[in-house]
Amino acid sequence: MYTAGYSRLVSIERRDMSEEQIEKVLSREYEAGFVTDIESETFEPGLDEDVIRRISAMKNEPEWMLEWRLKAYAIWLEMEEPDWAHVQYPKIDFQKISYYSAPKSMADKPQSLDEVDPELLETYKKLGIPLEEQMMLAGVAVDVVFDSVSVVTTFKDKLKEAGVIFCSISEALQEYPELVKKYIGSVVPQRDNYFAALNSAVFTDGSFVYIPKGVRCPMELSTYFRINEENTGQFERTIIIADEGSHVSYLEGCTAPQRDENQLHAAVVELVIMDDAEIKYSTVQNWYPGDENGKGGIYNFVTKRAVCYTNAKVSWTQVETGSAITWKYPSCILRGDNSVGEFYSVALTRGMQQADTGTKMIHLGKNTRSTIISKGISAGRSNNSYRGLVRMGPRADGARNFTQCDSLLIGDQCGAHTFPYVESRNPTAIVEHEATTSKVSDDQMFLCQQRGLDPEKAVAMIVNGFCKEVFKELPMEFAVEAGKLLEISLEGSVG
Amino acid sequence: MANWLESAVARAESGDLVNDCFVGKRRQALTLLKQQAWPTRKVEAWKYTSLYPLQDKTFTIEASNDTAALSTVIDGLESIDLIFINGALQNIPSELPVGLSIASVNDSAEAWAVETYSSIKPERHLFGLVNDVLASDTVIIDVAANASIDRPVRIVNVLSAGHESHSRVLVRLGNNAKASFIEQAIGNESSFHTAFVEYDLGAEAELEHYRFALQTQDAMAVGGCHFNLATKAQLNSTLVGFGSVLSRLDVDVIHAGEYTHAKINAIYLLDNQEIFDLHTVIEHAMPNGSSEENVHGIVADQSTAVFNGRIHIHRDAQKVLAEMNNRNLLLSREATINTKPELEIYADDVRCAHGVTIAEMDKTALFYLQSRGVSLAQAQVMLNFGFINELVDQMPNQILAQWLRPQLRERFAQMEVK
Numbered sequence: 001m002y003t004a005g006y007s008r009l010v011s012i013e014r015r016d017m018s019e020e021q022i023e024k025v026l027s028r029e030y031e032a033g034f035v036t037d038i039e040s041e042t043f044e045p046g047l048d049e050d051v052i053r054r055i056s057a058m059k060n061e062p063e064w065m066l067e068w069r070l071k072a073y074a075i076w077l078e079m080e081e082p083d084w085a086h087v088q089y090p091k092i093d094f095q096k097i098s099y100y101s102a103p104k105s106m107a108d109k110p111q112s113l114d115e116v117d118p119e120l121l122e123t124y125k126k127l128g129i130p131l132e133e134q135m136m137l138a139g140v141a142v143d144v145v146f147d148s149v150s151v152v153t154t155f156k157d158k159l160k161e162a163g164v165i166f167c168s169i170s171e172a173l174q175e176y177p178e179l180v181k182k183y184i185g186s187v188v189p190q191r192d193n194y195f196a197a198l199n200s201a202v203f204t205d206g207s208f209v210y211i212p213k214g215v216r217c218p219m220e221l222s223t224y225f226r227i228n229e230e231n232t233g234q235f236e237r238t239i240i241i242a243d244e245g246s247h248v249s250y251l252e253g254c255t256a257p258q259r260d261e262n263q264l265h266a267a268v269v270e271l272v273i274m275d276d277a278e279i280k281y282s283t284v285q286n287w288y289p290g291d292e293n294g295k296g297g298i299y300n301f302v303t304k305r306a307v308c309y310t311n312a313k314v315s316w317t318q319v320e321t322g323s324a325i326t327w328k329y330p331s332c333i334l335r336g337d338n339s340v341g342e343f344y345s346v347a348l349t350r351g352m353q354q355a356d357t358g359t360k361m362i363h364l365g366k367n368t369r370s371t372i373i374s375k376g377i378s379a380g381r382s383n384n385s386y387r388g389l390v391r392m393g394p395r396a397d398g399a400r401n402f403t404q405c406d407s408l409l410i411g412d413q414c415g416a417h418t419f420p421y422v423e424s425r426n427p428t429a430i431v432e433h434e435a436t437t438s439k440v441s442d443d444q445m446f447l448c449q450q451r452g453l454d455p456e457k458a459v460a461m462i463v464n465g466f467c468k469e470v471f472k473e474l475p476m477e478f479a480v481e482a483g484k485l486l487e488i489s490l491e492g493s494v495g
Numbered sequence: 496m497a498n499w500l501e502s503a504v505a506r507a508e509s510g511d512l513v514n515d516c517f518v519g520k521r522r523q524a525l526t527l528l529k530q531q532a533w534p535t536r537k538v539e540a541w542k543y544t545s546l547y548p549l550q551d552k553t554f555t556i557e558a559s560n561d562t563a564a565l566s567t568v569i570d571g572l573e574s575i576d577l578i579f580i581n582g583a584l585q586n587i588p589s590e591l592p593v594g595l596s597i598a599s600v601n602d603s604a605e606a607w608a609v610e611t612y613s614s615i616k617p618e619r620h621l622f623g624l625v626n627d628v629l630a631s632d633t634v635i636i637d638v639a640a641n642a643s644i645d646r647p648v649r650i651v652n653v654l655s656a657g658h659e660s661h662s663r664v665l666v667r668l669g670n671n672a673k674a675s676f677i678e679q680a681i682g683n684e685s686s687f688h689t690a691f692v693e694y695d696l697g698a699e700a701e702l703e704h705y706r707f708a709l710q711t712q713d714a715m716a717v718g719g720c721h722f723n724l725a726t727k728a729q730l731n732s733t734l735v736g737f738g739s740v741l742s743r744l745d746v747d748v749i750h751a752g753e754y755t756h757a758k759i760n761a762i763y764l765l766d767n768q769e770i771f772d773l774h775t776v777i778e779h780a781m782p783n784g785s786s787e788e789n790v791h792g793i794v795a796d797q798s799t800a801v802f803n804g805r806i807h808i809h810r811d812a813q814k815v816l817a818e819m820n821n822r823n824l825l826l827s828r829e830a831t832i833n834t835k836p837e838l839e840i841y842a843d844d845v846r847c848a849h850g851v852t853i854a855e856m857d858k859t860a861l862f863y864l865q866s867r868g869v870s871l872a873q874a875q876v877m878l879n880f881g882f883i884n885e886l887v888d889q890m891p892n893q894i895l896a897q898w899l900r901p902q903l904r905e906r907f908a909q910m911e912v913k
Contacts, residue, residue: 086839394828409843412843415840416838417838420836420837420851422832422834424823425831427854427855430854431851434850437840439845
């Protein structure tokens, strides 16, 4: 059975599910939907300068950080909530959200896993995060973000040996303030967009990664986000800097408990990729999507962007199955010559979910290349949109883009949409875009069923094939989880 | 707000509103128009096209015949010509084939016309409303059921320097009727005109349609063709556009019945600092329809081409087949192409595809031609022509194709590869 998180060991048997198991899966509810009952220190709902000052003070931040936050807040106040996305939701009341929530037992900072609140660890176990021995075996270092405070960071020492900095952003602000000051807002400035401005003002945690020159990060880095406290927004900010010639693969997974109210998640991710460096950023997003009738669920408004210098490469891979609303466009600014941007995405919506997601490829340097492979699957009464931009700047000689966005419809009550913007200002640049929309074909279904597969399995198989190009880009354990996630999400949508 | 728009609204309010049978609709449009803001680049529909050239301009409104001498005849076409000079209809041809009736509306029209007027695409942009309010000489063309009209009907707008004009034509094809319509504008001097034509196609009607937006230089034009297709109706449309300081064309096809088919071939060829903005919307509201759209463009010098192609498949419009293809050649470092092929799909049993390519001229093909002794300039014209001719060849009326080809060739000769 699936539980959110890395269930790579269990998942191997998934192909041999019995009828009984399928029945069980069919009647499944959101499994990560439990609430951990631990005392939290949570701010009263509301947002003003004072709240920002308090967040900053709680985190013992340097003065410039507070100034930066306040400036972002001033900008945010002047901005208007964007309405161009193909999503509908009631207006968010930003005064009803609490902007800080930390498990109280953090006050006396645990020094090792043993000191961590056992109930907290139990939560992670339920989520299936192999935080302890499994952790070691898997060789994954996790910077766990529980609501707002980073609880435990494993493998830090081993990473330190390689010169890699991997810590929470609060910690980075204490220990490497100069680095943070240099890079924060350098890719996503405060006034970038409405939700980025809000995040800049109130972000409470996130990861900070620095890979020094020429270092290939010895292990895959991973962050697990989880929203626990009711009515809290999660505003994390992640900065990854890959210095010249370095390489890192970063994994991110998300879940949230089941609640009737809608919760807001507005994150910012900034990637800086220096000459000859490479970042591979993989996400499996499984926030609570709301129930069948669209009650509850996470509003996921995320700004992710990478800047690539000469010969640098960024690869975004995402599997989006959760959230009531997804508003997410991981982007690549290909500034340096010969830099490469890739975007591989699978977005599955069902129930009343709405996803508006895609990417931006901004080609500025010569011979820059980008690939976009987007697979959208809509089921139930959901709406799934691809929204992308490919821009060839006047200096992007010999640049090349290939875009393919395919949509698959399951059921006649859902919608699949494509909004690709293509702008070219350079004759030597070549842009190719193709998109198709279709349903799971009767021929394919017939073929599978004729070979003895039941319709449910046949659909799962066809969808898996449809997404194969993206799954093969994911790190092994994520690929397995993603395939499983899709399969389970699709249960009950055939008929 | 823009001075131009203010003066247009003021003109309409001060009693210039034409008092004919459409006056009710004109009043509605005026109310809506007054609520409209001047579109800036922040408005999605005008994201890539600046209205700055029009914003503060003033034009002569009086209709005048000073361009009447312009010859507009297309040799061998034998078309039935409706000529508007600066918005004023000249005369309605007296001898019409059986089944075709053309009327200029002054105070009365048949009920269907009143009902159809401005209803095919109710939510139009600002200039659609401007045209509703200010187009005075509305012409109504009715093709009787089962009639097949051999001679094409040609709607020509002749424009002279400094003039602003608005023309409007409403066309109905009865059930099983067949006809061919050509829309054309002439005059490259500084002027502004809006020309909208609405086509209402009855069941099994067949329409062959052409729109030549070949005005260039300072002639500003904003216009559109809106088609409504009843069951089994068929549309075959060819659009050709050269750019100007402001040139915008909106084409909307509403598949309102089952088993409808629409084919749209569009060509745009831009040079200098011209802009051409083509917006097409294909609404598949009913099942079993099909549409195919091929848009080829060549963009040279400092010009900008905009293509926004939208396919909207409504819920329950099952078994629809829709294809859209946009291919562009970019000839200069300073030229720009902005294209957005949108799909919005709410039915599952459909097949829908779109494709876009943008690239420069094939270097190996150029080299090949040069190695055979063809000069570079000539080779470029040949390759350009080859890129476009595919669509010109598909024009059902080859007399028009013959008339068009030399104009295209002349255009190519001016377009430099930089």
